[in-house]
Amino acid sequence: MEDEKNKLNQEPNSIEDGSNPKESIDRRDFLKKASLATIGGISLPFISxxxxxxxxxxxxxxxxxxxxxxxxxxxxxxxxxxxxxxxxxxxxxxxxxxxxxxxxxxxxxxxxxxxxxxxxxxxxxxxxxxxxxxxxxxxxxxxxxxxxxxxxxxxxxxxxxxxxxxxxxxxxxxxxxxxxxxxxxxxxxxxxxxxxxxxxxxxxxxxxxxxxxxxxxxxxxxxxxxxxxxxxxxxxxxxxxxxxxxxxxxxxxxxxxxxxxxxxxxxxxxxxxxxxxxxxxxxxxxxxxxxxxxxxxxxxxxxxxxxxxxxxxxxxxxxxxxxxxxxxxxxxxxxxxxxxxxxxxxxxxxxxxxQKAVTEQWKHSYCRACDVCLPVCIFNVAVPDILRYRAQFENFGMEKKAILSYKALIDQNQAVYCETCSEPCKHVCPFGVDIKPSLVQAHKLLTL
Ligand code: SF4
Ligand code: SF4
Known part of the structure; x- marks a missing residue:
C-alpha cells in the first residue's frame, strides 16, 4: 500500500523529464514570498x-x-x-x-x-x-x-x-x-x-x-x-x-x-x-x-x-x-x-x-511551466502540473499515466474550484494561456 502511494507521489513532473508533482506544491509556498522578476533570455547566433x-x-x-x-x-x-x-x-x-x-x-x-x-x-x-x-x-x-x-x-x-x-x-x-x-x-x-x-x-x-x-x-x-x-x-x-x-x-x-x-x-x-x-x-x-x-x-x-x-x-x-x-x-x-x-x-x-503552431493554434493552452500564475491562484491549484498532464493525455498517448498523476495531486491542488472561481488568474500568464478554461477542460478530461 505504502509502495503504491509512493508510486503515485513520484510521477514525473514533466512530460520529458522532471520531478515530483508535490515539489510544485511546495514551490508555491516559496513563490508566494519570492520575487517574480527573473524570466528572460536572448537569442543564440545561428551556426550552420x-x-x-x-x-x-x-x-x-x-x-x-x-x-x-x-x-x-x-x-x-x-x-x-x-x-x-x-x-x-x-x-x-x-x-x-x-x-x-x-x-x-x-x-x-x-x-x-x-x-x-x-x-x-x-x-x-x-x-x-x-x-x-x-x-x-x-x-x-x-x-x-x-x-x-x-x-x-x-x-x-x-x-x-x-x-x-x-x-x-x-x-x-x-x-x-x-x-x-x-x-x-x-x-x-x-x-x-x-x-x-x-x-x-x-x-x-x-x-x-x-x-x-x-x-x-x-x-x-x-x-x-x-x-x-x-x-x-x-x-x-x-x-x-x-x-x-x-x-x-x-x-x-x-x-x-x-x-x-x-x-x-x-x-x-x-x-x-x-x-x-x-x-x-x-x-x-x-x-x-x-x-x-x-x-x-x-x-x-x-x-x-x-x-x-x-x-x-x-x-x-x-x-x-x-x-x-x-x-x-x-x-x-x-x-x-x-x-x-x-x-x-x-x-x-x-x-x-x-513555433507557429505554439504561438497560433496552442497559444491559449501551451504552458511553459514558468510558475508566474501560482502565487495568484487563491486555491493553490497546481496549474503547470495539471496542464502538463493534459498534454500527456492529449498528445503523448499517456492517458493512464496522466489520470494517475492527476489523481495523485491532493484535492486542493486539483482544478476542482476553477469552474466557479472569480478568475484572478485571468491575463496573468505572460504566454497568453487561458488558465481557467484550460484547467476546467483538463479537470474534465483527467477525471473521466
Ligand atoms: S499557465 Fe502561464 S503563467 Fe502559469 S505556469 Fe503556465 S506558462 Fe506560466
Ligand atoms: S481559475 Fe483556477 S487557477 Fe485560476 S485562480 Fe481560480 S482556482 Fe486558481
Whole structure:
C-alpha cells in the first residue's frame, strides 16, 4: 500500500523529464514570498549544421571515429547496431555522447543495451521515474552486462523530502534515497547525483544538500554533484549554480521554442551563462528538447522532423555537452541517433512550423511551466502540473499515466474550484494561456 502511494507521489513532473508533482506544491509556498522578476533570455547566433559537424569531427580527432558515426545508423529496430555517436566534453567528467538517454519512461532493458551499442554513453534516471521502475530497469541491464558500468556516465537524483516546507530536504533522507537508488540500479556508485527540479536559488546553497553529497562522495557512492532546473526561477538558479562552483553538471530546460519565446528574449543571456559554465568546466546538458511537446504527427507536421530538428538546433551551441532525450523504445532510439548522425535539410521549416503552431493554434493552452500564475491562484491549484498532464493525455498517448498523476495531486491542488472561481488568474500568464478554461477542460478530461 505504502509502495503504491509512493508510486503515485513520484510521477514525473514533466512530460520529458522532471520531478515530483508535490515539489510544485511546495514551490508555491516559496513563490508566494519570492520575487517574480527573473524570466528572460536572448537569442543564440545561428551556426550552420555543417560548422557544427566540422567542430565535432575536429573534436573526435580521427577518421575512424567519423566512420563509426556513419555506421551508427541502426538497420532494424530489433537489431543492435554497432556505432558511435559524436562526443563532447562534459566538464570534469570527460567525454559524453551528444545524446543522453533520458530514462524517465524506460521499462525495457534491451533498449538500453541497444543505446550503448549505438554509442550512447550517458544514462539519466531518478528515484521517482515510473515509481522506481526506471532505476530497476537500468539495474537489470547492469546486472546482466557487468562490463557496461564503467563505460557509461550514470546519473540519478536525490529524492526531495516532500514533507519539508522549507523545501530543503533532510540530509539523512537524501543520503538514504541515494542508497536505495544504488540498490535499484545494481551498482556501487553513480557518476552524478542531481538535486532535482530546483525552482529557487535557496536550494542551490542549501547546506543539507551539500552535506548529503559530501557524505555520499566520501563513501564512494557518487562522484559529482549536479542540478536540474525546469521551471520557477530557472534562470536565477542556473546563474547561481554556475557561480557557486560546487556543481559539476547543470541540466536545464532548453529548446528552440522556449528560446524563441518573446518573453524569454529579455533579461537573460543564455549564451553568456552557458559559456561561463564551460569556462568553469561545468557540463551542460539540455533537457526537454521538444518543449513539452504537442502531437507532431498532425497534418501540419507531415514530412517535417520536428524532433530531429530540435535536437540538432540545440547542438548548434557547441558549449552544450549533450541533449537528454526521453527514450521509450527502439523506434525512438533510432530516430534520435539518426537525428544527430545526419538529416537537417528542412530543419528551419520544421522548427518554424512548430513555433507557429505554439504561438497560433496552442497559444491559449501551451504552458511553459514558468510558475508566474501560482502565487495568484487563491486555491493553490497546481496549474503547470495539471496542464502538463493534459498534454500527456492529449498528445503523448499517456492517458493512464496522466489520470494517475492527476489523481495523485491532493484535492486542493486539483482544478476542482476553477469552474466557479472569480478568475484572478485571468491575463496573468505572460504566454497568453487561458488558465481557467484550460484547467476546467483538463479537470474534465483527467477525471473521466
Ligand atoms: S499557465 Fe502561464 S503563467 Fe502559469 S505556469 Fe503556465 S506558462 Fe506560466
Ligand atoms: S481559475 Fe483556477 S487557477 Fe485560476 S485562480 Fe481560480 S482556482 Fe486558481
Amino acid at each position: 549544421f555543417n560548422s557544427l559537424k566540422a567542430q565535432e569531427d575536429k573534436d573526435d580527432e580521427d577518421e575512424d571515429t567519423k566512420k563509426d558515426n556513419k555506421e551508427a545508423e541502426p538497420e532494424s529496430k530489433n537489431e543492435d547496431s554497432s556505432g558511435s555517436l559524436a562526443t563532447r566534453d562534459l566538464g570534469k567528467l570527460g567525454k559524453v555522447s551528444v545524446i543522453t538517454f533520458g530514462g524517465n519512461l524506460i521499462t525495457d532493458s534491451n533498449v538500453i543495451k541497444s543505446a550503448l551499442n549505438m554509442g550512447v554513453t550517458c544514462i539519466d534516471t531518478a528515484p521517482g521515474y515510473y515509481g522506481g521502475q526506471s532505476e530497476e530497469t537500468i539495474g537489470k541491464f547492469l546486472k546482466q552486462n557487468k562490463d557496461a558500468r564503467k563505460k557509461i556516465i550514470l546519473s540519478t537524483k536525490f529524492k526531495i523530502d516532500d514533507e519539508d516546507p522549507a523545501y530543503g530536504g533532510d540530509e539523512n533522507k537524501m543520503f538514504s534515497s541515494l542508497e536505495k537508488s544504488l540498490k535499484r540500479l545494481n551498482t556501487d556508485y553513480v557518476d552524478i547525483v542531481y538535486v532535482h527540479g530546483v525552482g529557487g536559488i535557496h536550494r542551490v546553497t542549501n547546506d543539507k544538500l551539500h552535506a548529503a553529497f559530501d557524505k555520499a562522495k566520501k563513501k564512494g557512492m557518487v562522484k559529482h554533484l549536479g542540478i536540474t532546473c525546469f521551471n520557477g526561477d530557472m534562470k536565477a538558479v542556473i546563474k547561481k549554480a554556475v557561480e557557486d562552483g560546487r556543481f559539476d553538471v547543470i541540466q536545464f530546460y532548453y529548446n528552440y521554442i522556449r528560446r524563441n519565446d518573446k518573453y524569454e528574449s529579455k533579461f537573460f543571456d543564455y549564451d553568456k551563462v552557458i559559456s561561463k559554465a564551460k569556462e568553469k568546466k561545468i557540463g551542460i546538458i539540455a533537457s526537454e528538447p521538444f518543449a513539452g511537446g504537442f502531437d507532431v504527427t498532425k497534418p501540419d507536421f507531415k514530412g517535417k522532423d520536428f524532433r530531429g530538428a530540435s535536437i540538432r538546433w540545440i547542438l548548434k551551441n557547441e558549449n552544450i555537452s549533450s541533449v537528454s532525450v526521453p527514450i521509450r523504445n527502439y523506434n525512438e532510439l533510432e530516430q534520435y541517433v539518426k537525428a544527430v548522425s545526419g538529416g537537417g535539410s528542412n530543419d528551419e521549416g520544421a522548427l518554424s512550423s512548430y
